[in-house]
Amino acid sequence: MKNKPQSACETCAHFNADGLKKLGVKTGDFDFVVALAGNPNTGKSTVFNALTGLRQHTGNWPGKTVTRAEGAFEYNNEKFKLVDLPGTYSLLSTSEDEEVARDFILFGKPTVTVIVVDASRLERNLNLVLQILEITNNAVLCLNLIDEAERNNIKIDTRILAKDLGIPVVPTSARFQRGIPELIQTISELANGKIKCKPRKIKNIPKNIESSIQKLSKTIEKEYPNISNSRWIAFRLLEGDAQIIEALKTGKIASNEY
């Protein structure tokens, strides 16, 4: 590690290092659920380990994690349950290998979704980010592997990025524990509603599709007035996703945050 982690928060009132307690696998009665989503091999499990103190397997190949893992940490006397998910390229497919992650992001009701991305491959990672932002209103972008990006001479303006996406952006280097305090701080503020997100919705959709989407999502909203992501449901219905049709029929869609 060349430059020592410099977190602005270490000096600010909110942050106290004692406020964090890694709780390992003790996930009993928690206040919030936090999901770790992202493309494969972006360091989700490493972030998970840094936050919970657990030893979830990591490995330098896409697909190391294939099952859901849970852990917990406590921050300022609030308990967070953290869920490590397998990597996914997209939520738009129906492939089996991505089912675990897709299911949790869609139906798991996380309070906050931490989207872990590879800073050197931002563009391809944004594919998933933009999809997740269609679904949830409470998310933070964890710009991981920032050390590699620096080594590759890639500079990212996190303020512009945060403004474009409408969610907070935290650069981290999970393997070297850089940026983890800020990440915890942001998760906590999001969970407590201190930060409000205005997530970006997908633009540039061809006109005929856009109008179909609008038509469909209006009908859905009529039936489920409290739903926040009718647009995403419309996307999935147009794709003929059997799972969503099922959820619509059973009312599972309305019964939770979805």
Next chain:
Amino acid sequence: MNTKNIDDIIALSEELRWEIGDDFHDNLSESIYADASRIVEDAVTKDNKKSKFRLDARIDKIVTSRIWGFPIMLFILGAVLWLTIIGANYPSSMLASLLLDNIHPILKDFGTNLGFPWWLNGFLFDGVYLAVAWVIAVMLPPMAIFFPLFTLFEDFGYLPRVAFNMDNLFKRSGAHGKQALTMSMGFGCNAAGVVATRIIDSPRERLIAIITNNFSLCNGRWPTQILLATIFIGAVVPESYSSLASLSAVIGIAILGIFFMFFFSWALSKTVLKGEVSTFNLELPPYRPPVFWKTIYTSLIDRTLIVLWRAIVFAAPAGAVIWLISNVFIGDQSVASWLIDSFDDFGFLLGLNGVILLAYIVAIPANEIVIPTILMLTVMVTGISGGVGDGVMFELDSVTATADILRAGGWTLLTAINVMLFSLLHNPCSTTIYTIYKETNSLKWTVVATLLPVFAGFIITFLVAQLWRIFI
């Protein structure tokens, strides 16, 4: 909620889907990527200094090159196995002498002093304890060496390159390149390998990978191979070559396993698994230098815990069963010797014997205990005095003593070779079977995955035995 309205929504979506046509997904993906690249243009600046030296690319050129790609893979496999075999020897015999020679008598005395009846004493300390101790002594050292080494390569990023290099072979046998990854995981533990098949996104190839994972020689079977190769194969060549000969024999068996894996992948994809979807894509991540000590430490702790857990959960009951069948009598014959007698003819046909077949049945919960079970049963059948006594699992400290017992039990070079083959080709252990059931959710495939290797084992050992007897 009104069902009619919901049916209307679905009907509307179907109508709209028909209007939009096939291109919906294409268009949506393109829009999202267009958005993404606009955002990146805004927020990311890249300093493109051309002179940048790409170490990654250099390494990749070599490890996937026409000349070096395969030799490097073979060399790494050989080196890891060699380190495991050589390195495990010493701690293994230390643990054995500590747990078996020193602690075991103390425990027995302890039981006698407390006034345990003979059967309880025997059941607990000769059955349960010895099984656990044996598994720890024999399994822990090789695992504690193999896994950290494996993890180092994994963290470096070498595994996806192996998958990349070997994909063509997998493709020709109708399987998925990522099966190379799950196969490598299987060298450690088949159950872990079976879970890892989830990375394979096409159902057909995933099933193939699950069913054939057992052909990767797992850690529970390495010690058997090593022991037999040392005793029987090492003895055929001059003294100075014996360790080289036994190492090559073990590697040979592992490679034979890979060959069978390809063969059965091919056979399955051409017959029962015909028609399942198949696709392939593989992301090659950049190399990342592993955090050396941390990796070693973590994977050591993990493995130790897993081995201990398995020893207690699986080996202990097996030890109890062995003790029971050797000490429960029907008429004047113990259950064990009755079973051995009834298996003997079939065993002979396969170039094995009744003892070995019984040992493989007892060892279904954990492959680790095959050899000690064989030794114990052999002592019982032949009546020679080799160790502690009937129904007691034990490890003889010196390889020569083990060899003497096996020879007294009628073993020849053919028996040894066929046991090595059968150890490669037989049913998966119970943990793996259970994992396969959980992963496939299908009784049918679990049965196929369980029986396929056993039948392969029967056929191969049968053929080897007949040809051996005809020609040698």
Next chain:
Amino acid sequence: MNYNPITALLIFFGISLLLFFVFRPKKGIYSLLKNMYHQEDKMIIEDILKFLYHNQTSNKHITTNHLTSTLEFSNDIIVESLKTMLANELISLEKDSYKLTTAGSEYALQIIRAHRLWEKYLSEKTGFHKEEWHERAEKKEHELSQSEIDKLSNLLGHPKFDPHGDPIPTKKGKMVSSKGIPLSSLKEGDIGKIIHIEDKPDIIYKQILAENIYLYSTVRVIENNPKRIVFHSEGEQFILAPIVAGNITISLLEKDEIQEENIARLSSLKFEETAMIVGLSKECRGESRRRLLDLGFVKGAIVAIDLLNPLGDPKAYLIKGTSIALRKDQASKILINRN
């Protein structure tokens, strides 16, 4: 019985041989028995209906002789079935030739619908080779019930065309009509799009498949004479005999519709070349198409070869900053534009 290794081996091979003859695919006793059991009346009737339907347009007179010589059933059964069909008013007899009634023609359309939907299903959701689609659908069409067909259509998103480019009739029996001309009738310099590849007869279809000619690709004819037709498509050159080319249907393109001239397949990219992706071929279907899009193989992306393989295939492509390995058959369905 005395043990002898040679006898043991002989017995073993004897048993293996026996099992082989019983269970071998297609010609094995087991599958022959299974097939015999399947020859039902319904299947024959439906095959006759289909045969009449396909010959309706050509105004041929179909007599009992025609039917008995083309359909692979015994003559008695066919004659028997024809009687039943006449009684049920599915067909009518004019002099000695059979004609479909309205009811018969509707029935025939439903079978065609089942057949084409099933082919679509096989292409989208399974991994069976193209060669097998037709034969499998030929069996399945008789087994699907009306509600199963509807469900299937729904599952597939009510497709309009089957994977060969044939229109799929709707539930009410409507069909999109597509006009095209056989590839063999194109002149030199003509440009068109493949809209249909005929899957019968088998021998010709297999030849087309072996060439890797893809549906909906643009073709430009270079040479056309009685011996051979040479044309370019997706950057590759193909040479076919006229009789083979006659089984490929083309829709001619007007000059202003032609956009894709410099198109090639990603599989033809050379090391150290870069290119831009212009889209995925229609032959890339179902889950694998989605996955490729998710991985970033979308229109406009820049692609280059990152790594070659010691065995030649797959190759790793550099796309959007990451190296992704694809097999040749997939790469050939990604279309690029070299610049």
